[in-house]
Amino acid sequence: MSTSAAIASTSAVLPRRGGVLNALSDAFWRNPRLLLFLMLAPPVLWLGVVYLGSLFALLLQSFFSIDEFSGLINREFTLKTYGELLLPSNMDIMIRTVVMAASVTIASAIVAFPIAYFAARYARGKWKALFYLGVMLPLWSSYLVKVYAWKLILAKEGILTWALDKLHLTWLLDAWLSLPVVGGNSLSVSFTGTFIVFVYVWLPFMILPIQAALERVPGNLIEASADLGASPAQTFRNVLFPLALPGIIAGSIFTFSLTLGDYIIPQIIGNSQYFIGQAVYSLQGTAGNIPLAAAFTVVPIVVMGIYLWMARRMGAFDAL
Amino acid sequence: MVSAVSFQKVSRHFGSVKAVDAVDLDIEPGEFFAMLGPSGSGKTTCLRLIAGFEQPTSGAISIFGERAEGVPPYRRNVNTVFQDYALFPHLNVLDNVAYGLMVKGIGRAERLKAAEDTLALVRLPGYGSRMPGQLSGGQRQRVALARALVNRPKVLLLDEPLGALDLKLRENMQEELKLLQKSLGVTFIFVTHDQGEALSMADRVAVFNDGHIMQIGTPHDIYQRPASRFVADFVGSSNVLPPEFVKLHSGQMRWASLRPEAIRVKREQDANGIPADVVALNYLGASTRIALDVNGLRLHAMIPAGQPLPEQGERVTISFNREQIHLMDGEA
Numbered sequence: 114m115s116t117s118a119a120i121a122s123t124s125a126v127l128p129r130r131g132g133v134l135n136a137l138s139d140a141f142w143r144n145p146r147l148l149l150f151l152m153l154a155p156p157v158l159w160l161g162v163v164y165l166g167s168l169f170a171l172l173l174q175s176f177f178s179i180d181e182f183s184g185l186i187n188r189e190f191t192l193k194t195y196g197e198l199l200l201p202s203n204m205d206i207m208i209r210t211v212v213m214a215a216s217v218t219i220a221s222a223i224v225a226f227p228i229a230y231f232a233a234r235y236a237r238g239k240w241k242a243l244f245y246l247g248v249m250l251p252l253w254s255s256y257l258v259k260v261y262a263w264k265l266i267l268a269k270e271g272i273l274t275w276a277l278d279k280l281h282l283t284w285l286l287d288a289w290l291s292l293p294v295v296g297g298n299s300l301s302v303s304f305t306g307t308f309i310v311f312v313y314v315w316l317p318f319m320i321l322p323i324q325a326a327l328e329r330v331p332g333n334l335i336e337a338s339a340d341l342g343a344s345p346a347q348t349f350r351n352v353l354f355p356l357a358l359p360g361i362i363a364g365s366i367f368t369f370s371l372t373l374g375d376y377i378i379p380q381i382i383g384n385s386q387y388f389i390g391q392a393v394y395s396l397q398g399t400a401g402n403i404p405l406a407a408a409f410t411v412v413p414i415v416v417m418g419i420y421l422w423m424a425r426r427m428g429a430f431d432a433l
Numbered sequence: 434m435v436s437a438v439s440f441q442k443v444s445r446h447f448g449s450v451k452a453v454d455a456v457d458l459d460i461e462p463g464e465f466f467a468m469l470g471p472s473g474s475g476k477t478t479c480l481r482l483i484a485g486f487e488q489p490t491s492g493a494i495s496i497f498g499e500r501a502e503g504v505p506p507y508r509r510n511v512n513t514v515f516q517d518y519a520l521f522p523h524l525n526v527l528d529n530v531a532y533g534l535m536v537k538g539i540g541r542a543e544r545l546k547a548a549e550d551t552l553a554l555v556r557l558p559g560y561g562s563r564m565p566g567q568l569s570g571g572q573r574q575r576v577a578l579a580r581a582l583v584n585r586p587k588v589l590l591l592d593e594p595l596g597a598l599d600l601k602l603r604e605n606m607q608e609e610l611k612l613l614q615k616s617l618g619v620t621f622i623f624v625t626h627d628q629g630e631a632l633s634m635a636d637r638v639a640v641f642n643d644g645h646i647m648q649i650g651t652p653h654d655i656y657q658r659p660a661s662r663f664v665a666d667f668v669g670s671s672n673v674l675p676p677e678f679v680k681l682h683s684g685q686m687r688w689a690s691l692r693p694e695a696i697r698v699k700r701e702q703d704a705n706g707i708p709a710d711v712v713a714l715n716y717l718g719a720s721t722r723i724a725l726d727v728n729g730l731r732l733h734a735m736i737p738a739g740q741p742l743p744e745q746g747e748r749v750t751i752s753f754n755r756e757q758i759h760l761m762d763g764e765a
Contacts (some may be wrong), residue, residue, distance in 0.1 A: 334522075338532070339506040340511075355523050356523060
């Protein structure tokens with residue numbers, strides 16, 4: 114009798130279940146905003162204080178200047194540091210970095226698209242698992258290990274030179290390395306090498322957003338396009354690409370900003386010419402010029418801002 | 434005269450699954466043709482074979498006399514209205530409708546004019562600047578129709594075109610589609626699992642089951658003279674009579690069908706009729722459908738509104754004319 118009473122209660126409103134947790138549940142149910150507030154407060158505080166706070170501190174530093182003779186920081190607002198930033202040698206660093214980031218982004222998008230397309234449209238079951246494994250596995254090992262591995266691969270005595278030699282293509286490598294800017298003594302000390310390693314390291318960050326975007330494109334849109342007379346190339350241009358664009362933009366934000374800020378890859382693989390990240394690293398370290406270092410870090414923020422604004426203007430987010 | 438669409442022994446197998454198996458089919462130009470069948474019966478695969486999304490495993494398909502095997506969808510003058518419309522979400526209504534003309538390289542002004550005209554044809558004038566996401570289901574349906582018709586296809590394929598609409602809208606669209614088809618003279622082929630829709634709209638109906646066509650005929654043929662038990666079962670509310678019952682009342686040991694409206698129900702006992710128990714009454718407005726139990730056999734009868742109705746559980750007498758029993762082939 115007692116068990117049946119528990120299952121089939123005679124009253125329409127069940128009695129309160131006692132205890133602090135149940136009282137809390139009732140309070141949250143009556144006041145959902147309270148729960149939302151309690152859940153959001155810690156991350157917002159973290160983001161607001163620790164993250165944005167330090168960013169503003171950095172921004173503030175960039176308006177200070179350094180005294181050339183004493184090496185001490187002069188805490189007075191001035192645009193002198195930004196004037197220094199525009200010196201030809203510093204402009205070279207910025208242009209070099211932005212061009213590298215743009216090339217890496219474009220190359221990543223070109224390499225990533227077919228892989229993402231395969232994963233989104235064709236891979237099922239174990240092929241899909243294999244795809245995720247293949248894309249994610251490199252992320253599990255240390256970034257430094259991968260970069261040093263590439264140094265060996267690209268070195269003059271490395272496997273790439275050896276393979277090209279066996280294919281009788283050494284002349285091609287030599288011709289490429291003799292080119293200005295992209296060339297050098299070997300791939301491991303050229304911008305070409307830096308570029309290859311950047312593309313390799315950031316590729317997963319391009320593949321995954323494109324795959325997610327393509328996954329959301331219904332297959333019958335592709336069929337509808339073909340049905341209406343569009344060749345595969347026209348379907349790509351008019352349907353697939355516009356609908357994948359938010360994914361490409363999301364991926365490019367990763368590859369572009371990660372390349373803009375990286376200072377390890379160009380230090381290990383590349384010639385001795387600086388990228389923004391390396392400039393910041395040496396300015397805040399040995400040189401002790403914190404204001405100029407801060408001014409340098411503002412550059413990627415501004416570049417990304419302009420990039421996103423342009424993407425928005427071009428309608429990249431219309432399909433979101 | 435050359436057929437609009439002709440199938441000769443067409444099969445489409447997916448591994449061991451025979452989605453379409455040795456189907457022969459001829460659809461006349463200007464015809465409103467329905468492919469009717471349960472899900473998995475091969476009707477949609479047939480439609481996709483005509484559109485070019487599928488290629489036959491064997492057999493020959495011709496569209497207006499031209500062989501279609503190996504021809505990609507974008508080189509077929511055939512357009513499809515997709516089940517869930519498949520409108521391009523990033524293009525507005527006008528650009529959606531003009532899409533087919535755009536990829537054919539027709540100038541912007543000309544194609545937008547044609548798109549606007551076609552939108553007027555499907556009674557959506559002035560909707561061009563809206564995005565597909567801002568339209569109701571019925572409006573999207575019309576846009577999908579306009580997007581296909583603007584290309585002036587030789588054959589228009591409709592895949593469950595009215596499936597997602599509510600009843601009232603569906604009935605309106607049925608009439609409208611039929612009028613549109615008659616005025617344009619384009620061959621319409623539509624796929625549906627709704628027998629009412631197929632019978633009310635089509636000039637001819639093909640009933641599919643298990644990758645085969647069970648029967649092709651006018652709606653009247655299909656409804657009045659179903660060729661097999663499956664067709665009788667699927668197409669109608671027809672009663673399917675087992676051989677034993679048929680032998681008793683018409684002398685032949687064959688399966689047969691009997692339409693509900695052919696059964697007369699009398700409340701008083703009568704030695705000439707067959708006694709039956711009333712199991713349930715379904716009020717349908719213009720008539721009432723009565724479920725009867727005759728010695729374990731379930732039959733349905735229709736009683737027009739205004740006539741006296743028996744009560745549930747009552748014992749009644751039913752009768753019908755022998756010639757109303759339609760004998761079916763096979764499966765004795």
